[in-house]
Amino acid sequence: MDRPTHKQDWKETKLWTTLSALDREDAQTARKLLTEDRCMPAIQHVLDQGGTELLDFTLHESHGRLR
Secondary structure (H helix, E strand, O other), rough: OOOOOOOOHHOOHHHHHHHHHEEEEEEHHHHHHHHOOOHHHHHHHHHHHHHHHHHHHHHOOOOOOOO
């Protein structure tokens, strides 16, 4: 079974596009910190290598209700 892959470009993530759309000072500061310290590329690398996403999920209920 192939594992799903994360987006290859961190600039396409929901976090980055949201921060980019904001012109507030705190958003500008966050963008600066995330890029200057290379946090976003490091975060993407960890997510790409982590293998922590759920590949198959089954809901189990204690009372076994029908759906």
